[in-house]
Amino acid sequence: MSDFQIALTNTAGISSVMSFWVFVASNGFRKRRDIMVKIASFVLIVGFLALTIAIVARGVEAQRFPLSNLYESLLWFAWATMGGYIWLRRTYGIGQLGWLASLTAAVMFLYGSWLPQSQHEIAPLVPALVSYWRQIHVPPLIVSYAMLFLSGLCGLIQLWCSGRSRAVIVASATILTAFGAIILGTFYKVEVLYLQLLFVGGSIVGVLLSWWSLKFVSEAHINEKNANVYDDISYRCIVVGFPLLTIGIITGGLWANHAWGSYWSWDPKESMALVTWLSYAAYIHLKVHRELSAEKLSLVAVIGLLLTLLTYLGFNTLGFGGLHSYGQFK
Amino acid sequence: MSAETTKERTMPETPVKSKKSNVSFVASVKLTIISLSLIAATVLVGAWCPQEGQVGREKVFEAFGEKAAPVLIQLGISDIFHTPWFLFLIALLTLNMVACSFQRVFPKIRLLRQPLPALAGDAILRLPYNRVVTLGPTRENEEEIAVRLASVLKKKGFKVTRSTKGDARLTAEYGKIGRLAATVTHIGLLTLVGGVTITSWTGFNGFQPVKLGDSMSFADSQHSKLWVGSLPDWTVRVNRTWKESYPGGEPKQWYSDLSVIGKDGEEKKRGVISVNNPLTYDSVDIYQASWGLDSLELKFNGQARELPLQTMGGRHAAFLPLDSDSVLIFSATDQTPDSPLRLFAKRTEWEAPKKITEIKPGQSIDMGGVQVQFSRLLPRTGLQYKRDPGLGIIYVAFAFIMAGVMLAAIPFRQVWASVEFGKDTDKDTDMEADTGSAELSYEEKADKETDLKTQSTKVLYIGGRSVKARVGFERLMDSLVEEHFVAESEASSSLEEIKP
Ligand code: HEM
Numbered sequence: 001m002s003d004f005q006i007a008l009t010n011t012a013g014i015s016s017v018m019s020f021w022v023f024v025a026s027n028g029f030r031k032r033r034d035i036m037v038k039i040a041s042f043v044l045i046v047g048f049l050a051l052t053i054a055i056v057a058r059g060v061e062a063q064r065f066p067l068s069n070l071y072e073s074l075l076w077f078a079w080a081t082m083g084g085y086i087w088l089r090r091t092y093g094i095g096q097l098g099w100l101a102s103l104t105a106a107v108m109f110l111y112g113s114w115l116p117q118s119q120h121e122i123a124p125l126v127p128a129l130v131s132y133w134r135q136i137h138v139p140p141l142i143v144s145y146a147m148l149f150l151s152g153l154c155g156l157i158q159l160w161c162s163g164r165s166r167a168v169i170v171a172s173a174t175i176l177t178a179f180g181a182i183i184l185g186t187f188y189k190v191e192v193l194y195l196q197l198l199f200v201g202g203s204i205v206g207v208l209l210s211w212w213s214l215k216f217v218s219e220a221h222i223n224e225k226n227a228n229v230y231d232d233i234s235y236r237c238i239v240v241g242f243p244l245l246t247i248g249i250i251t252g253g254l255w256a257n258h259a260w261g262s263y264w265s266w267d268p269k270e271s272m273a274l275v276t277w278l279s280y281a282a283y284i285h286l287k288v289h290r291e292l293s294a295e296k297l298s299l300v301a302v303i304g305l306l307l308t309l310l311t312y313l314g315f316n317t318l319g320f321g322g323l324h325s326y327g328q329f330k
Numbered sequence: 331m332s333a334e335t336t337k338e339r340t341m342p343e344t345p346v347k348s349k350k351s352n353v354s355f356v357a358s359v360k361l362t363i364i365s366l367s368l369i370a371a372t373v374l375v376g377a378w379c380p381q382e383g384q385v386g387r388e389k390v391f392e393a394f395g396e397k398a399a400p401v402l403i404q405l406g407i408s409d410i411f412h413t414p415w416f417l418f419l420i421a422l423l424t425l426n427m428v429a430c431s432f433q434r435v436f437p438k439i440r441l442l443r444q445p446l447p448a449l450a451g452d453a454i455l456r457l458p459y460n461r462v463v464t465l466g467p468t469r470e471n472e473e474e475i476a477v478r479l480a481s482v483l484k485k486k487g488f489k490v491t492r493s494t495k496g497d498a499r500l501t502a503e504y505g506k507i508g509r510l511a512a513t514v515t516h517i518g519l520l521t522l523v524g525g526v527t528i529t530s531w532t533g534f535n536g537f538q539p540v541k542l543g544d545s546m547s548f549a550d551s552q553h554s555k556l557w558v559g560s561l562p563d564w565t566v567r568v569n570r571t572w573k574e575s576y577p578g579g580e581p582k583q584w585y586s587d588l589s590v591i592g593k594d595g596e597e598k599k600r601g602v603i604s605v606n607n608p609l610t611y612d613s614v615d616i617y618q619a620s621w622g623l624d625s626l627e628l629k630f631n632g633q634a635r636e637l638p639l640q641t642m643g644g645r646h647a648a649f650l651p652l653d654s655d656s657v658l659i660f661s662a663t664d665q666t667p668d669s670p671l672r673l674f675a676k677r678t679e680w681e682a683p684k685k686i687t688e689i690k691p692g693q694s695i696d697m698g699g700v701q702v703q704f705s706r707l708l709p710r711t712g713l714q715y716k717r718d719p720g721l722g723i724i725y726v727a728f729a730f731i732m733a734g735v736m737l738a739a740i741p742f743r744q745v746w747a748s749v750e751f752g753k754d755t756d757k758d759t760d761m762e763a764d765t766g767s768a769e770l771s772y773e774e775k776a777d778k779e780t781d782l783k784t785q786s787t788k789v790l791y792i793g794g795r796s797v798k799a800r801v802g803f804e805r806l807m808d809s810l811v812e813e814h815f816v817a818e819s820e821a822s823s824s825l826e827e828i829k830p
Binding site: 092093242247267269 | 360
């Protein structure tokens with residue numbers, strides 16, 4: 001890895017952390033909030049541009065499309081999260097999603113930087129990955145994960161703005177627990193059954209508890225206008241992420257057919273992507289048919305976020321195995 | 331006179347049940363949600379438990395131990411995608427989708443051709459988004475204002491239709507093609523079900539490791555229980571198979587040179603396959619799936635003999651027992667074509683094998699009067715094959731599904747507007763400021779009206795909806811109205827104030 005690339009990647013990582021703190025601080029200053037949100041977003045844009053160049057530089061250095069292992073996919077995920085936020089801010093003029101988006105990007109950078117050095121190095125590809133299909137199949141998936149992630153985060157903010165602070169706390173704790181399981185699975189030797197239980201069991205309990213907590217409404221915190229805005233943005237993110245996920249899954253099928261002679265083989269990661277896809281199909285039908293209130297839909301988006309996390313990082317780190325283990329390094 | 335604007339937003343947050351009176355449960359979205367959730371849960375379990383069809387039954391025992399594994403096998407969880415339960419769920423979803431698509435989704439195509447009806451001001455006020463702008467006295471007549479609005483909307487990408495009845499009403503649509511999303515996606519899903527059914531009834535697939543020089547037939551292939559297909563009578567011969575490595579030794583690519591041999595023994599087709607690069611003959615595709623060393627060919631005093639190789643770490647070993655106590659071990663590697671063969675001896679009482687010598691490919695050594703020659707390593711290529719008659723249809727389905735979900739991302743926006751003669755004053759607009767208006771006498775009211783008429787006040791009613799991007803739409807409309815109508819009427823009304 002060249003120094004140039006390291007410097008750019010570090011710039012992106014540091015600016016995501018910085019913008020997170022400026023976003024957080026902006027809540028302490030009523031009067032200067034707008035200007036601080038502007039500064040934080042600007043810092044994030046700088047990081048986004050640095051990361052864009054870093055990824056391109058990595059591709060040039062490696063003489064291949066720079067998306068072939070877990071570390072590189074984390075860079076892409078952070079890139080898409082930052083880019084997604086910048087796009088949403090431009091179209092909706094919202095600021096508060098920024099601190100969750102920059103936090104997500106920062107966490108992904110940190111996670112990536114903790115990975116062993118072998119992941120950071122530019123390594124030759126295994127035979128199965130030497131194909132032009134790689135660049136058709138993987139980027140839409142990573143970008144869709146980021147968009148679906150953002151939609152879940154919007155769901156959290158929507159719940160907050162509709163006075164469901166208790167549900168927000170439970171749901172956030174659930175997401176943190178799930179991510180904790182992934183960290184444990186990546187860096188420590190823990191029995192996989194416990195890890196899976198922590199992730200899946202924690203998510204089920206957490207979601208049920210949050211659903212139940214929807215009953216508790218603190219009227220004082222309600223900001224109906226923002227609740228509406230975030231409800232809308234959450235859907236918008238899904239409506240963009242869902243086609244990308246569809247394209248990713250289908251091109252994966254085309255590639256598999258090309259390489260192995262079968263477009264679908266119920267490989268665990270494939271199946272998991274299908275679960276995620278089906279759950280967003282369910283979300284879209286619920287939304288189009290207005291079967292659920294905005295708050296419940298926000299929780300469905302949070303469930304989607306957990307499934308996305310399980311598909312993206314969970315399957316390799318929690319010991320589910322399967323053909324898509326290129327992201328693994330243990 | 332000041333410009334007053336009112337926003338009335340209905341709050342769609344309370345769940346509004348769509349009309350379901352004439353829709354059976356089979357075609358209901360409720361059933362869709364239930365079956366999608368159950369399928370998702372079932373697939374999740376299938377993703378968690380190793381599947382026998384994929385990795386073999388041993389893996390299930392490996393993962394869950396002697397106690398739990400039989401239970402999982404008994405319950406069908408280790409082969410969940412072939413259980414009656416899963417097939418039932420798929421059938422349920424298919425039924426639901428067919429019923430729903432024909433009853434509710436496809437009929438909506440008609441809406442595409444129907445023009446939007448032009449609405450009057452009071453109907454516009456009932457739309458999810460609506461605004462009333464009282465325009466100050468302007469020289470523009472209603473018609474001209476409508477034309478101006480139309481051109482503003484056109485600039486924003488809307489397709490505008492003006493009312494032909496001589497009133498100043500218009501309708502505008504954006505992203506109408508997005509309305510096709512559900513239809514296109516669902517056609518794709520139905521096509522997918524069709525394609526998968528054809529494949530499962532007539533297709534087959536399989537995997538076979540084939541040693542260099544050997545041939546493969548399709549006798550061991552797998553297909554579904556309900557099957558009306560046929561198997562090919564030709565075979566595939568492996569003429570050559572080799573691997574390519576990176577300088578560090580990691581495998582880079584595997585190749586096999588294959589010949590299709592007809593029933594009459596004649597070569598029908600020949601080609602080199604590699605990973606990601608199959609050979610197709612008679613609509614059967616043959617793929618390079620794996621590669622390894624199969625056996626070791628030695629010559630004892632010129633007589634060829636093959637010993638099977640076993641993988642041991644990075645190396646491969648062949649065993650030649652001499653008597654009940656001693657064994658010769660040949661250790662080979664395929665790192666480079668000229669890697670030597672290592673020869674070891676092992677007796678029961680020895681702790682570790684003893685290395686005797688090394689033999690280069692083609693060379694021979696003398697062992698107690700026997701000439702042992704290392705002639706070559708025989709590789710084995712793992713061939714995956716399949717015939718998939720539904721594939722073309724499935725690819726068409728994929729195209730439809732991708733197109734459909736992309737269409738679903740297009741926000742569909744509808745706008746209605748009507749410019750009317752200043753009659754709004756006795757309606758909602760000025761009410762808030764002018765709560766006493768109900769008490770106005772008839773004459774006063776009439777006065778006011780004629781007053782308005784002479785000042786030629788016009789009112790712009792504008793409203794619309796966008797289910798998929800409501801807030802973005804409202805922002806767009808607000809800025810459009812404010813920029814082109816409110817700002818101007820404010821400017822003209824301030825002029826008004828200066829004049830007298
Ligand atoms: C299997 C049972 C299913 C039923 C009964 C069903 C029913 C419906 C209905 C009634 C609509 C609304 C049509 C409209 O109002 O214009 C719709 C829309 C849609 N459905 Fe389905 N659906 C099913 C499965 C699926 C699946 C598995 C997908 C997967 C992608 C899917 C994707 C869509 C999409 C993308 C839309 C368009 C939504 C939009 O307009 O934004 N459907 N579906």
